[in-house]
Amino acid sequence: MVFHRMLTVLFFSCLALTIAYLYKQNYPPMSAPIADPGMASRHAIVVGSGLAGLSAASQLISRNIPVRLLERGAKPGGNSIKASSGINGAPTTYQPVAEPLDAFYNDTTRSAGHAMSSFTAQREKLIETLTKNSAAGVEWLVQEKGVDLSRVAQLGGHSYARTHRGAGQAPPGFAIVSALLKQLKESPLFDLRTSCTVTKVLQDGAHVTGVAYAREDGKQEELHGPVIFASGGFGGDAEGLLAKYRPDLAGYPSTNDPRPGTQPLLTAIGAQLIDMDQVQVHPTGFVDPANAATPLKFLGAEVLRGEGGILLLNGKRFVDELDTREKVSNAITTTTPSSESPKQWTVQVVLDEGTYQAAKSHIDFYLFKGLMKKSTIAELGPQALESITQYAKVVAGEATDEFHRTTFANWTLKNPTPESVVYVGVVTPVVHFTMGGVLINVKSEVLGEDEKPIKGLWGAGEVTGGVHGGNRLGGSSLLECVVFGRIAGDQCADYLAGGK
Ligand SMILES: Cc1cc2nc3c(=O)[nH]c(=O)nc-3n(C[C@H](O)[C@H](O)[C@H](O)COP(=O)(O)OP(=O)(O)OC[C@H]3O[C@@H](n4cnc5c(N)ncnc54)[C@H](O)[C@@H]3O)c2cc1C
Numbered sequence: 001m002v003f004h005r006m007l008t009v010l011f012f013s014c015l016a017l018t019i020a021y022l023y024k025q026n027y028p029p030m031s032a033p034i035a036d037p038g039m040a041s042r043h044a045i046v047v048g049s050g051l052a053g054l055s056a057a058s059q060l061i062s063r064n065i066p067v068r069l070l071e072r073g074a075k076p077g078g079n080s081i082k083a084s085s086g087i088n089g090a091p092t093t094y095q096p097v098a099e100p101l102d103a104f105y106n107d108t109t110r111s112a113g114h115a116m117s118s119f120t121a122q123r124e125k126l127i128e129t130l131t132k133n134s135a136a137g138v139e140w141l142v143q144e145k146g147v148d149l150s151r152v153a154q155l156g157g158h159s160y161a162r163t164h165r166g167a168g169q170a171p172p173g174f175a176i177v178s179a180l181l182k183q184l185k186e187s188p189l190f191d192l193r194t195s196c197t198v199t200k201v202l203q204d205g206a207h208v209t210g211v212a213y214a215r216e217d218g219k220q221e222e223l224h225g226p227v228i229f230a231s232g233g234f235g236g237d238a239e240g241l242l243a244k245y246r247p248d249l250a251g252y253p254s255t256n257d258p259r260p261g262t263q264p265l266l267t268a269i270g271a272q273l274i275d276m277d278q279v280q281v282h283p284t285g286f287v288d289p290a291n292a293a294t295p296l297k298f299l300g301a302e303v304l305r306g307e308g309g310i311l312l313l314n315g316k317r318f319v320d321e322l323d324t325r326e327k328v329s330n331a332i333t334t335t336t337p338s339s340e341s342p343k344q345w346t347v348q349v350v351l352d353e354g355t356y357q358a359a360k361s362h363i364d365f366y367l368f369k370g371l372m373k374k375s376t377i378a379e380l381g382p383q384a385l386e387s388i389t390q391y392a393k394v395v396a397g398e399a400t401d402e403f404h405r406t407t408f409a410n411w412t413l414k415n416p417t418p419e420s421v422v423y424v425g426v427v428t429p430v431v432h433f434t435m436g437g438v439l440i441n442v443k444s445e446v447l448g449e450d451e452k453p454i455k456g457l458w459g460a461g462e463v464t465g466g467v468h469g470g471n472r473l474g475g476s477s478l479l480e481c482v483v484f485g486r487i488a489g490d491q492c493a494d495y496l497a498g499g500k
């Protein structure tokens, strides 16, 4: 009993001594070590909390620079959190086939197409920076942020499999954004302010000195410091920038939130734009029957067509469904839309039981979300039975396809009847990605009209332009966020260290 009490006293004495000792040693650290106390009072401003902004913020904090991150939305993550295919990197140890060093570079310039004939030298340097830093970008996410990126797929336009995602259920955009945010939130140097919309870039002579922003309650405030713009694309700006640069796409729905684009904040201080008319349209955005008129659409993944789904317009097929996104979209948009605001079409995507089984995990999710339903051919309308019967003949080799389709993937329905089970959803072309934006150099500096860097201002991610030219390769947009976001963070840290 006495012995027990002595042990207890001893235990608590030791505990008290240990706490006192640790407290004196400032351990565990109450804040990350600060290299230069003078510098610590100087913070960097990051605009936008998608992958580009989070990458820049992570890099700044690794250099002991405090970060004020301003985000217009109520929650962080931007469009990046929705990314579903993955992030490119080469050469990495996860790739099933080792590729030569210049293959990714070559694929990117080929995909950029005609755009390469203007601003050629700048584009080549940007593409070189993107592709040469791609493996390091993937490794950074895996090694330092603990993201699983062990699965690799080959997407359209790529000559090797190099698009990385995790082995589990979490989509890559969500997994990457969550990991970065979690680590950032552990740092006392990180100050995230949501529902804060940047409205102006502040300048003092040739230097950018901060931003003005509106809080949720409408109050205007200012923050001072060098600025990294990572505010994303303008795909959701249907009546603004899209209408201006691509009048043919005005009023289109998008997979991006319906919000004004931010490039005008930067042109207001002399930033140069590039490729603003280069816009990626995806043919299959879901029209949600519960909210058909919303301009924000959920993306119907490529597997819908890839695994054998067919498309019907007024009950009839009208295209080789496996043609490029651009060709399939054009085949739809040259017909009369079913609604002008948003400008959309009523295309049915139809899967039979075989196609459904092949894409089951995706389709089950769409069924759960109410974006598709299990139905019968009779419910598709009078014309559909005839079209599907004709298609079944083509699949069986008894007829040639008038749209020259030659592969049919997992379609198994041989003798369609009105009672045959089908899985159906309504889709429409959607604006998916804007290739254009502000011109940057390989240091992520935003360039002015004279092509000289605007001091104190960097750009990264979809808000910038030039690196994708006329067509972005799948997986390269998350990559540009990481590569140019980290460069921007580093450059901004150097700038602050230089006492600017
Ligand atoms: C459904 C879907 C799937 C995709 N899949 C892939 C994929 O698999 N692989 C790939 O590489 N790419 C994919 N993309 C594209 C990719 O997700 C985006 O291009 C990329 O994430 C853009 O990142 P970002 O950081 O530049 O911008 P975002 O992630 O869009 O973030 C920008 C942020 O800035 C904020 N912001 C904007 N203006 C202001 C302002 N004035 N003040 C304050 N904050 C502001 C926005 O609210 C937003 O949160 C996909 C896109 C979508 C929509």
Ligand SMILES: *[C@@H]1O[C@H](CO)[C@@H](O)[C@H](O)[C@H]1NC(C)=O
Pocket: 100, 102, 103, 106
């Ligand atoms: C990339 O393009 C260059 C120039 O056209 C060519 O010499 C090289 O062989 C190409 N590399 C690959 C892997 O295709």
Ligand SMILES: *[C@@H]1O[C@H](CO)[C@@H](O)[C@H](O)[C@H]1NC(C)=O
Pocket: 357, 358, 408, 409, 410
């Ligand atoms: C779907 O079709 C492809 C080839 O077209 C085949 O390799 C695959 O095994 C099929 N999947 C299922 C689930 O039937």
